[in-house]
Amino acid sequence: MEAVLGMLVISAGVSHGLETSCDARENGSQCYGALGGTVYLQLVTDATRYDQLSFLKGSTGAKTEILKTKKDKWVIRDTPIRVHFFINNGTFRLNNTRSTDSGEYLIETFNSVGLASGTRGLQLFIEAPVSSPQLSSECLSHGEMRVFCSSEGDGPQYSWTLDGQTLRDTETSPGEETNTITLKKGLSGNLTCTIRNYISSDTVSRRILPCPGTGFNVFVYFQLAEVFILLAICLGSYCFYKKKTCPQEQDDVE
Ligand SMILES: *[C@@H]1O[C@H](CO)[C@@H](O)[C@H](O)[C@H]1NC(C)=O
Numbered sequence: 001m002e003a004v005l006g007m008l009v010i011s012a013g014v015s016h017g018l019e020t021s022c023d024a025r026e027n028g029s030q031c032y033g034a035l036g037g038t039v040y041l042q043l044v045t046d047a048t049r050y051d052q053l054s055f056l057k058g059s060t061g062a063k064t065e066i067l068k069t070k071k072d073k074w075v076i077r078d079t080p081i082r083v084h085f086f087i088n089n090g091t092f093r094l095n096n097t098r099s100t101d102s103g104e105y106l107i108e109t110f111n112s113v114g115l116a117s118g119t120r121g122l123q124l125f126i127e128a129p130v131s132s133p134q135l136s137s138e139c140l141s142h143g144e145m146r147v148f149c150s151s152e153g154d155g156p157q158y159s160w161t162l163d164g165q166t167l168r169d170t171e172t173s174p175g176e177e178t179n180t181i182t183l184k185k186g187l188s189g190n191l192t193c194t195i196r197n198y199i200s201s202d203t204v205s206r207r208i209l210p211c212p213g214t215g216f217n218v219f220v221y222f223q224l225a226e227v228f229i230l231l232a233i234c235l236g237s238y239c240f241y242k243k244k245t246c247p248q249e250q251d252d253v254e
């Protein structure tokens with residue numbers, strides 16, 4: 001019963017989604033939201049200061065008005081169920097974000113005569129959180145080990161540590177982060193891969209043991225195994241053939 005309750009709590013937490021907030025008061029702000037979560041965008045310091053304010057999706061060409069304020073009143077034009085606006089601190093809230101919410105947005109403010117007093121752009125990126133990281137490894141010749149880290153989610157960035165020390169792949173240029181790393185011969189310890197994107201992060205750790213240092217690698221073992229299987233099949237067919245023919249031979253003798 002306790003286990004069931006725990007699972008219910010976790011799934012409720014997941015479906016509720018992640019919350020992110022972004023100060024979008026500067027022109028050209030870049031904001032990130034978690035797919036299926038809630039994103040708060042502060043568009044202006046105080047929306048009641050403006051005679052009129054418009055928040056639109058799109059930059060050039062076709063634009064969709066999402067929200068309009070007039071003095072201290074606000075009206076949602078588009079996606080009314082998912083949107084709320086806190087007029088006092090100019091914060092726009094969007095629930096249950098979808099990937100189609102990604103894109104460019106415009107904030108237009110107007111003065112008392114109805115003339116545009118300012119236009120600012122903002123870019124929103126909706127990302128799937130990184131999840132289910134996994135480690136796999138293989139031994140190379142000369143005792144080196146190649147380790148792969150994989151995950152689900154948008155735009156993952158990888159970093160590695162061995163017993164808490166940052167590792168860098170010898171085969172990639174400094175600063176470049178990849179999902180594979182080659183470890184030198186004889187290294188062992190607690191290997192950790194950290195995966196992050198703008199809205200989430202996750203880690204996976206595993207104790208690793210040194211690879212055998214001879215010229216053997218996994219593929220040689222596979223080839224040896226194949227030879228054994230072939231030998232077994234040959235031996236099997238030989239015996240089968242013999243069992244079938246031996247009685248006949250005996251009959252002949254009698
Ligand atoms: C804006 O106001 C709302 C409601 O009062 C509050 O929950 C939110 O934290 C505020 N946001 C900022 C950026 O001040």
Ligand SMILES: *[C@@H]1O[C@H](CO)[C@@H](O)[C@H](O)[C@H]1NC(C)=O
Pocket residue numbers: 019038081082095
């Ligand atoms: C939107 O999300 C906020 C924060 O997660 C929540 O408090 C609010 O009830 C949600 N509104 C709707 C209409 O789902």
